[in-house]
Amino acid sequence: MNWPVAKRAGVCLHLTSLPGSFGIGELGSNARWFIDRLKEAGLHAWQFLPLGPTAYADSPYQPLSSFAGNPLLVDTETLVDQQLLRSHEISSLEQLPHNTVDFGKLIPLKTALLRKAATRFATHASPAARTAFDEFLHLHDDDWLADYALFRVLKTMHAERPWTQWEPNFRHRDRAALAGIEARYAAEVHSEKIIQFFFDRQWRGIHQYASDQGVTLFGDVPIYIAHDSADAWTGSDILQLDDDGQPTHVAGVPPDYFSADGQLWGNPVYDWEFLEKSHFGWWVNRFRHAMTLMDLLRVDHFRGFEAYWSIPFGARTARDGQWVNAPGDALFSTLRQELGELSVVAENLGVITPEVEKLRTDHDIPGMVVLQFDAAEPDFDVAAIDEHTVVYTGTHDNDTTTGWFNGGPGDTRTDAEIEEHQRLVTHNTGGEPQRIHLDMIELAFASAARLAVVPMQDFLGLGSETRMNTPGTESDNWRWRLTRPQFDSGLADTIAMMVADGGRD
Template identity: 55%
Template sequence: MRSATKQAGVCLHLSSLPGPYGIGEIGAHARDFIHTIGALGMRVWQFLPTGPVAYGNSPYQPLSIHAGNEMLIAIDGLIADGMLTAEEVHPLTALPHEYTDYSGLIPLKKKLLDLAAERFLTSAGPAEQQAYADFLAQHEQRWLHNYALFRTLKTLHDERAWPEWEPRYIHREPAALEQLTSNYAIEIARIKVLQFFFFSQWTELHDYARQHDITLFGDIPIYLALDSADAWARPDLLEIDEDGRPLAVAGVPPDYFSADGQLWGNPLYAWRRHAETGFEWWIDRVRHATTMMDLVRLDHFRGFESYWSIPASATTARDGKWLKGPADSLFDALKNALGNLPLVAEDLGDLSDDVVAFLSRLGLPGMTVLQFMIGEDDFDVQQIQRNTVCYTGTHDNDTTVGWFLGGPGDVRSPQEIEDTQRLVLSRTGGTASTVHLDLIRVALNSAAELCIIPMQDILGLGSEARMNTPGTTTNNWRWRLGDCRVTGVKHAAVQHEQDLDCSPQVDEAVCRTIRKMVAASGRTAE
């Protein structure tokens, strides 16, 4: 991540982008947001994992570590390519703009995407057919065909998890998979075409970001979802039994977010088996991620050194125990295969001396979150080192305004909230109405090589704009940069290429305020 100058960026997940079709997409509004970042004087766009989501809609529980989330495919792009019409997609415009209504969105958009895929299969021209053939040659054997089989089988089994399928499919009997491929050739082809749509649009977005000197900063969830194409394809790499049932599951012990800890439920890795293969699965995974993104955060980094193993029968994370991970052996294999990688370690929470030493040996930047620090009695901004990414808060935190006021789900007592408010105001010299700007200023003026500000904090939004509350399963991952949040939102790609004086998606006054703060900190993009 080393750069000659310190940089600043924005965190906004792709699903949170504005737009008329019920969810943020990787088309015109994503390109608009690239201009928004530049207009704010910043150069980095961080977002959450981009894989297809399932129950709970968490991007950290994707159905595939390689596939793209079909719900993010840009409808306007399909209209422009002649695969859909404006009349056909009109029902999507009735969905809410301020949040994602997944229950309303998914069936509507899936029907339209399937229609577009069928039209592509029957009417694509020679150039499109060649591009699709090239895509298949690159991805089909590595992951795409397996993903298409997995999604087809989930549909045939009423979306149940794969350990609940017919035994011949659980155990991937070759004859059964061959028959499936033959009997459901059209359905399988549609799934592959949708991935072609996603990656074609992603490549366009990535190229557009490069043209405007914007770094795309993505995220790798450390663990697989049990109900994923990857777990189904390689159960030998996980601590699960022959029927796909976890022997132990992942999570974290009690912490700031939850008194019972967090019971994630993901199967744990069979690290000895990974080592025997030379970590080839991980090498392929990281290669894929660093091809899609310019900078990649490794979620729950401490789990590579030691991880919390919870009995599969447990109802909370309290009864887990620490076990050793692969540590240096994995990262040595990655470096030998891929060279020096643009990685950031998510190293939040209580870390053992061994984890701290491990991160130091690797030299990877870690993370600093002001909400965890600035309200502490011993806080000193000088504690923030250069080799780190400094945040006001992350997707797992409340917004800065919500945190300051003590929003829903806050684990602090009223007295603790009041004490934090007093300390924050005394340290920033600000007021309750400017607390989001005051924390942004502290982050920008820190020594951290990179500073990332959630879009909600730039806009000064409260708890209603929180993206995720750890330990809960409802009303997460829904917030969007809707029309009611800011003024001056445009629903069209910026038509000019020159630098903007203000943002196409954010109120001009907000934009100018943040831009001046970035410039004053020495992180300006100019």
Template identity: 50%
Template structure:
């Protein structure tokens, strides 16, 4: 029944954990995350959107993770380990010498893994009984589901020079029971280390989530559409994906040519065997989503349109343009998820080639979609009606240039100069602003839209240009590296955004006070 009462509106900030400030080479789950949450509260934001937090593999992409369930141990906070006595200052000197304005993954990964192994060994030697019991309880809870298999996978991967599982010797790739039993017996210490690191990740994550709730900030997580081919999930359950008799991809995923890439995006990972998932009642999807919702308040599902139809490309094709649309599971999947999990606090990433059928699927389950001002603002028919209360509104996403970079036409911009000029004119006409304040003007425009929630990338809050772009789709070099500085969210800037969220009726503190 329509009560005539509009639902409350709010706003949030997009910032991946790796982009947080800090002195050990990468953003981490420590005090700087808590400080960021406090800044969100001060500015009147009630959501923090993060990218997937799984252990990264190929090209350091958070959308190509080695597990659909595990956490990325690179995000474990070094300061916390020092404070708890699991690390010594001398053991993190190399990490402390890394740059603070970018993530140098090549240098970071070996240094951090060495430090984390030292921390685990000291934890197992000297942690109090209640802490060891909590760690064991975590393992007992998750071992049979995913943790033990993930730990064995990581140990084998390390022993085979980080090669993907499908390049291991056959007895390991095919999970020969005798071979795996021997690995477990010979590597009990290394397997336990992996499990302890997952406990540490979960413990630090829960600290952040508890603090966020205390300060009125909800976490919006992110679920990649596909698991990586080289992942513990597919090593253990290859039938989840459509593979040939040799265990190789028969078809691979991607998206057709679009705004982001004129050749489309050839992701290269195998597509799902949806017939298997249907026969299994979509149990793996339910497990995966249940776990994601245990860590986050809401979850954004990447590439939602793939549930209606997905772009499938023959293995070996040169570009994604050679693909075709194949029907996805549609309502059958979401009916099964709703039956197993109840109402679904999900956000549908419905960007790209969207058909009426995709919109109908999203609307059937009451899922908000996404509208990105960088795509909408140049439309001749642009206005609040194009955004709608049933959507989330973004100034840009992790795949876009920053607002300032997009306005000026950054280095990776595929638009011609005339299109960039016309876009600038459209932006200035829509905002009534000026070039030097374009990021603030676009943020103000977004906050004034009827969308339930408005999300702003942290780079836009700071007014940064293309140098702060996080990802260029279709490329594998130089992405996921940008980081904030400790000094960036200064008090006077926080006050600017507190005023903006308040004036837009999106500051929950002001609304609660009845101001």
């Protein structure tokens, strides 16, 4: 297992948030620059969000595939260097903002450029590049790539409508109908495969570079898959779907103190009976693939492997759901038998029962502690944080620490409640309001947790305007970007001193 043998520190920054000149973070020189800065700062882990191709609300947690990479991350400069794009052709991307991602403008521009590069690769690739592409096809075409490429072409044909709104022969994957599309749109299908090859080749280069610099790549595996995805279209047996492909039950979480109606996520829930009878083959393939891309994996919504909140499809809120047991012990036993020791961390937040914790500890899986959830509690004690833990100041779903401390947008607390919250936090951290982000980082670093991860925004002391995601909303998320001047040598030196003071290697 790729678990630190000594106390280590890391950063959370999604790939889209990397700096650069082409509208979004990419897998090129800026990713290598960031890894160099991490090494300089004494940070040995880089955590990021899921890598799949985004669609709905640009969320990395609703990918079009659990296996494919996000084409928007493909490095533009590399394609120019390989003479697959011309310098003048990329000027449209250079006009996009540098400190935020404007997905609405970016997606059509970059998609057109990627398809142009793929067409040139198909006709002008060197013998060595063709051989590498053929090897990529040999490894992945039968497992997921062919289906994903066909899915993307069909989505384009249907103006991006969900697959459940396609004609029945496409919806139900009629062999003759699909063969006809593959023949008629052979070039387009081939281009989608080439674009995935671009991503794979660039990603593995970044992975190797990070390894050479002693930086662990810490990825994310969402428990649920998007309904409108190649996974659901090709694997309807693993989900609770009706004959038309619509879910019979969907995922969410029950009502609690924070939400009277609970949360209705809408993802189809798994047919665990089928999965168990098939020896969890789909899950084995999913983890095997993820483990080739990343060194350490966060398993999102871990409690759903012990029991999940199942809501009838069509319900207006999550109130109508119920807990249904899941075969988590059998699943993780099978994964360990097939793949060896798993380099995973459980996102064990929310409604965590003794049964969930038993599943986690029985399989020796580290858990998480988020200081924003605990540091304002009267009985908080940093010494209670176990070493078999990843401690965070906050996650991508939290406000920045500065925003959280001051009371960000949408905060429903009274001024008196915010003041009491601030009093407890400063008391528990032993810090000062003006530097609360640094106090929280120092608290995380001082804990016994083997790994401490801090969002990049917290290292910078930024406010709510740079928050990555606000759960339950669909706009203005996933957009923040770092700029190179923000992460200068001075900040790297400051972080390195905090890492050393916290006894982290």
